[in-house]
Amino acid sequence: MTSKKAVVLLSGGLDSTISLSVAYQEGYLVYALSFDYGQKHRRELENASRIASYYYCKEHRVITLEGVGGSSLTGDRGDIPPYEEREEIPSTYVPARNILFLSYALGYGEAVGAKAIFIGVNAVDYSGYPDCRPEFIDAFQQVIRVGTKAGVEGRPIIIKAPLLNLTKGEIIRLGVKNKAPLHLTTSCYHGGDKACGRCDSCVLRIKGFAEAGVKDPIPYQECQGGGLDN
Amino acid sequence: MTSKKAVVLLSGGLDSTISLSVAYQEGYLVYALSFDYGQKHRRELENASRIASYYYCKEHRVITLEGVGGSSLTGDRGDIPPYEEREEIPSTYVPARNILFLSYALGYGEAVGAKAIFIGVNAVDYSGYPDCRPEFIDAFQQVIRVGTKAGVEGRPIIIKAPLLNLTKGEIIRLGVKNKAPLHLTTSCYHGGDKACGRCDSCVLRIKGFAEAGVKDPIPYQECQGGGLDN
Numbered sequence: 001m002t003s004k005k006a007v008v009l010l011s012g013g014l015d016s017t018i019s020l021s022v023a024y025q026e027g028y029l030v031y032a033l034s035f036d037y038g039q040k041h042r043r044e045l046e047n048a049s050r051i052a053s054y055y056y057c058k059e060h061r062v063i064t065l066e067g068v069g070g071s072s073l074t075g076d077r078g079d080i081p082p083y084e085e086r087e088e089i090p091s092t093y094v095p096a097r098n099i100l101f102l103s104y105a106l107g108y109g110e111a112v113g114a115k116a117i118f119i120g121v122n123a124v125d126y127s128g129y130p131d132c133r134p135e136f137i138d139a140f141q142q143v144i145r146v147g148t149k150a151g152v153e154g155r156p157i158i159i160k161a162p163l164l165n166l167t168k169g170e171i172i173r174l175g176v177k178n179k180a181p182l183h184l185t186t187s188c189y190h191g192g193d194k195a196c197g198r199c200d201s202c203v204l205r206i207k208g209f210a211e212a213g214v215k216d217p218i219p220y221q222e223c224q225g226g227g228l229d230n
Numbered sequence: 231m232t233s234k235k236a237v238v239l240l241s242g243g244l245d246s247t248i249s250l251s252v253a254y255q256e257g258y259l260v261y262a263l264s265f266d267y268g269q270k271h272r273r274e275l276e277n278a279s280r281i282a283s284y285y286y287c288k289e290h291r292v293i294t295l296e297g298v299g300g301s302s303l304t305g306d307r308g309d310i311p312p313y314e315e316r317e318e319i320p321s322t323y324v325p326a327r328n329i330l331f332l333s334y335a336l337g338y339g340e341a342v343g344a345k346a347i348f349i350g351v352n353a354v355d356y357s358g359y360p361d362c363r364p365e366f367i368d369a370f371q372q373v374i375r376v377g378t379k380a381g382v383e384g385r386p387i388i389i390k391a392p393l394l395n396l397t398k399g400e401i402i403r404l405g406v407k408n409k410a411p412l413h414l415t416t417s418c419y420h421g422g423d424k425a426c427g428r429c430d431s432c433v434l435r436i437k438g439f440a441e442a443g444v445k446d447p448i449p450y451q452e453c454q455g456g457g458l459d460n
Binding site for chain 1: 326327328329330333334336337340360361363365366369370372373375376377378379381382
């Protein structure tokens with residue numbers, strides 16, 4: 001019996017881990033894929049490795065990306081700003097990041113004969129990145145349909161974005177339901193031992209746990225993980 | 231005065247060099263981008279470097295791609311086959327190659343503020359790769375439109391594929407007209423000092439020069455560059 005295979009993009013954060021839990025629940029043999037792109041929060045990569053082990057992934061590949069920059073997340077465009085409500089795309093936007101990630105997942109997926117790629121993007125409670133929206137996923141699916149061997153042969157790799165239309169609270173409830181190892185995830189852009197509680201990513205995480213009515217199992221600096229013990 | 235900028239994908243082959251000559255003619259300040267993906271014909275990269283110098287490119291970045299494989303071109307899927315007429319996609323197909331190349335070009339282009347990306351793909355006299363067709367370019371353009379900051383802000387980077395609808399002969403005539411340094415280009419998949427004259431890439435090149443009625447300035451093994459001296 002050959003298992004159906006999937007490449008799962010795994011950052012080590014909350015969303016990608018819960019996306020992996022969905023692939024696991026759906027019975028895929030998982031090839032996990034992470035990237036080292038000089039992100040300040042490299043702690044993610046250690047977490048990703050533990051999470052891949054937790055799920056008995058067939059393989060966990062970490063690709064070093066060169067030449068990715070132009071973002072405060074990679075340290076060459078100023079400091080990471082604290083959370084704020086805003087209209088514009090924040091400085092933490094990394095040019096073409098998800099496009100690169102999906103491209104690598106696609107090459108990897110074609111090489112191992114995967115049927116699907118899982119990506120934990122979310123268009124509801126997100127940071128305003130253009131490459132987290134359904135239009136983007138649809139457009140990339142079309143690239144796969146017309147630009148790959150499997151695609152033109154009528155069996156394109158399918159992009160699965162199981163969190164796309166969920167709120168952060170719904171995502172966390174899904175993770176709890178799937179018994180995802182939320183204690184192994186990290187979200188903070190600063191990547192310290194304790195989450196800062198102030199960057200966009202922490203604030204969204206905290207709001208999500210509060211919305212889900214679930215206690216966040218990871219440690220925060222001081223008490224600013226506000227409401228964690230509610 | 232700020233010059234308009236373009237990222238030019240430059241393999242060191244005939245098509246990418248002539249595509250660069252078009253960018254140069256159109257007045258772009260060029261950021262050349264090449265990839266080391268373990269291809270057997272790495273000689274291309276030295277040629278790319280000479281060609282970038284020839285055109286006074288603002289920068290020539292060579293990105294090392296990890297984890298690209300599943301092709302006879304990268305040495306992990308058998309030998310490079312000699313040329314033949316065929317219906318199916320050849321084993322020299324590298325999964326998601328142009329998708330990865332365009333993704334990197336896009337990230338680079340966003341970081342330097344480029345208006346265009348030049349890619350030397352050709353859908354007429356090509357090797358049957360799905361990612362060399364207009365449908366593919368259109369699909370990727372849509373990804374840029376909806377998945378990048380510049381795109382959603384209404385000024386997407388434009389993919390220019392000036393050779394897309396030309397025959398190999400027309401491409402070579404364009405190169406001659408633009409005074410492109412054809413003597414610095416290499417096409418052979420084997421990458422030796424002299425071109426083999428037998429692989430897909432050599433055969434297409436030889437046919438092209440014959441069609442254009444132009445002498446190919448590069449050396450071939452024996453006389454199998456047939457018709458070069460006509």
